[in-house]
Amino acid sequence: MIQRIAALNKFIVDVYGSAHILADGVIPIDHVRGCPQYRIEMQGVSIPLDVPVGICGTDLVRVGEGFRVLEDNLRVPSGVSYMIANRQATKTNFRELYRKYRVRDVEKYGTLLYETLREFDPNGSTDPCIVLLTPGVFNAAFYEHMFLADEIGAELVEGRDLLVNDGFVYMRTTSGLRKVDVIYRRVDDDFLDPLFYRRDSILGVPGLMHAYRKGNVALVNAPGTGIADDKSIYAYVPDMIRYYLSEDPILRNVETYLCREPEDLEYTLDNLEQLVVKPVGGSGGYGLFIGADKTTAERDEFSKQLREDPENYIAQPILAISRAPCWIERNIEPRCVDLRPFILTGKESRLVGGAFCRIALPRGSLVVNSSQGGGAKDLWVVKN
Amino acid sequence: MLARSAHGLYWIGRYLKRVEHTSRLMELQMNALVDCTWDQIHFGWLRLFRHLKTAPHNEELVNWEEHGDSWGLTDSFALADELSFVMENESSILSCFTMGRENARQMRHCISSEMWICLNKAYFEIRDLSIEDIWTKDPMQFYANRVQDVNTFMGVCAATLYRDERWEFLQIGRLIEHAQLMLALMSFQNKSTDSVEFEDLEHYDWWSLLHCFQADEAYQHYFGAKIHPEHVMNMLVADQLLPNSIDFSLNQIADRLSALGEAPANRHGAMANRFIGRLVALVRFEWPDAENKTRMLTLAESLALKLHEHIAAAWFNYEVDDSVRF
Missing domain, CATH: 3.40.50.11290 (Rossmann fold)
Known part of the structure; x- marks a missing residue:
């Protein structure tokens, strides 16, 4: 990081x-x-x-x-x-x-x-x-x-x-x-x-x-x-x-298709069911199009939108994000989680041994954003 | 400290003092409903609404004078609701509590966590209540509890708040609110004593005021059991030792302003000091010999309002011009 x-x-x-x-x-x-x-x-x-x-x-x-x-x-x-x-x-x-x-x-x-x-x-x-x-x-x-x-x-x-x-x-x-x-x-x-x-x-x-x-x-x-x-x-x-x-990246990106590039656009249109399409300027999990959750008609409709304004979108594969056990309505159930560590940089970079851990609360959801009802967990980074 | 934070603390002090003051008089009024005559009940309600400078939202209650009517026992439920839970009424207990808490919420970093917990707890105790919830149970206890809430909060402030400007502005807000409300109350009480409308009122209302502001024991000690309205008035206005007297509050304000020192907007700061000086002199030296007490109280009310305006202009909302210190 x-x-x-x-x-x-x-x-x-x-x-x-x-x-x-x-x-x-x-x-x-x-x-x-x-x-x-x-x-x-x-x-x-x-x-x-x-x-x-x-x-x-x-x-x-x-x-x-x-x-x-x-x-x-x-x-x-x-x-x-x-x-x-x-x-x-x-x-x-x-x-x-x-x-x-x-x-x-x-x-x-x-x-x-x-x-x-x-x-x-x-x-x-x-x-x-x-x-x-x-x-x-x-x-x-x-x-x-x-x-x-x-x-x-x-x-x-x-x-x-x-x-x-x-x-x-x-x-x-x-x-x-x-x-x-x-x-x-x-x-x-x-x-x-x-x-x-x-x-x-x-x-x-x-x-x-x-x-x-x-x-x-x-x-x-x-x-x-x-x-x-x-x-x-x-x-x-x-x-x-x-x-x-002049170094190789230690942390990997998620594979990303820039819809502004003709080849990437074609790939996205052909594989919409396996992809999540995001507006480039979006945040908070808003405007996501998760192909697998949509009907054929909805995917067709979105394809038209994508062709009209390809520069505004990127596409990424739907990831099998790791899950953690969560206490949901008196049961322990698996939920998708992500981590947001905070990196402070002045004359040097500093981190605390932890991160904001977000949870997608609805069953099967991939959207962890707090503004869309996401939950949170305490994350422990344990010393050796 | 940040001027806006100081402003917020000042208003926390003001709002909570208003909660305490209204609650004290409401407790008194609830007591009156039990065994007082209709004209005493009417007078009590009129005194509450007039000196708080507010009116009921219910039209029938507002136009009672036109109908040749008065506020009696049957109106009391709606009137009590108005001063307790009606959020549209800026003087209601819930409204003042909400505003005080909202100010605190915006400057939690300026107050101690114990102050916030105390205020928050008191707020949540009444937030979802309605007049129906308290009316048939023990309304007097409800108002007594609100007085206790404010007293507890002020005690927690005294025990935990750092004694810098934060403390001073909170106290100035509380004291100015007290002085203004007491001046308005005394003014109404004094006018009523001279009016034909209430000539039949007995001394109940004077005695109840003494009791309400914890002056009854001191009064009995110095003047005995007989009520002399002029003695009661003098005590609540000009007694230097009574913590709820106007004189006491004004002198405390003068001390607090002095502790704050020079204001960022010099001119308004100087004016604030001038006005508090005039108020102190008026109450302490002119009041005892004044023939027209009503006129004097009206003058003091207008001076107190000016004092508030100059404090706001000197420390909170000052314009950036040559008089401001960089």
Whole structure:
């Protein structure tokens, strides 16, 4: 995972900078520049530490004997608070069992997150002013925002609490305006700054991008990181690893067919029953077309849609994802699970020995996403 | 601390004080329903609604004056519901509890976990209740329990909240709400004493107020068992030792503002200090000799409102201009 995030960070810095990888033809230029996640405003911007992705949540599944990367979440990955909350619940309810095993600690995540964010301070001070920017109480992840702000001892701010003056970001405090050095932002790019992105956004801070481009404040993660977790770019991550690190990928991708490529499109159309088709810009498990669950008529209808807009889709084989025993309505039943470990990267990469483990709660379902009713488990990484 | 968080804490203090205050008077009113005359019951309801500056949502109850009617025993069920569970009524106990908890939910990182648990537990105890649930059982106990909930919460705050600005803003909110509600209550009570409508009222209502705000024992100690409305009024307004008096709250506010020091918006901060100074002087030095008490209470009410506005402008919602400290 450290290898993978190192390559992804180099890729993002490269595509918004000299774009060597595009010039060398490793990734087709139109795949990158034509991607909706490509933020032209980030071109030529000096990114603190050359690390655009300070917090990454990589989704892993176990297929057979090995792990595969399902996707990389490089924008505002969520779920880490559940990892910690699940652990606290397990420790409370299964004290004896927990004591018997030498389980790696996940509760130090807050400390590691703080250490990582501190390294992004543009002034390099030992005690920077760090804030967590939330869209507010109505956001589905608000609990997590609050939890993390508490863990790292940062103020939990909304856009209306911040303002930009002379290229610096300030927050309104009861002692006046206080300069902000590092913003752990949990607001999507589109809403970050109404002067740059969506003009109707009231969640962001007018002028924030100006301050960021001047290097007066650090945004973690940087805007524009979505270019590297777009599903159409995902297929190139192994190539990125070879290109930037001159290493073979340690973790394997899931085989991916880019429907924008004629050959891949034909393969997808011919084998729709064995494939899951995903919209490239989608997230949260929405818009998935799982061929095996559909009728012939539905597959025919979808084929037409695919032919009309192939660039918007990728296809992957339906995986036999590993299952774990779950307590479902007073019975133990198998359910599909995936893992989302969180990788923190500042001057170095850091991980806790655990991950957010998601469960697809309906019997036979492959969709583990929390926004679609997925459940969660405590995951134990046991010391040797 | 973040200005918005301070604002949230200030309003937690205000909302919960309103819960406590309304609950105290509702307990009193439930007691009145048992053995008081119809005009005392009517007066009790009128006092509650008028000083809380609210009105029932039920149209028939709103227009009682036009019908030459009054609020009696039969209206009490609906009136009690209005001040207890009607969410549309911003002064109802449930509404204030909900708003207080909502503020706390948004700034859980600013309060202790024990405060959150305490508030949450109290909220969930009443969230699904309705007036039917309490009316035939023990309504007085219900309101007494709400007073206890708030007292417990304030005790947990005192035991667990770090004594920085968080504490100060929570207390300022609580104290300003108390001062405003007591001024409004005293104002209504004073006007009613002089009005023809309630000339037949006995001293029950003065005595019940003393009891409601834990001043009855001190009163008896100093003035004996006979009720003198002017003594009761003086005690609830200007007694320096009574924790529920207006004077006591105002002096506490002055101390808290002084502890906060300079505000980010200097002009409004200075104005807030000026207004609290005027209020303290008014109650402590002008009140004893004032001939027109009603006028003085009205003036104090408007000063307290201005004080709230200047505090908000000085610390919470300040405009960024030259007067703001960077």
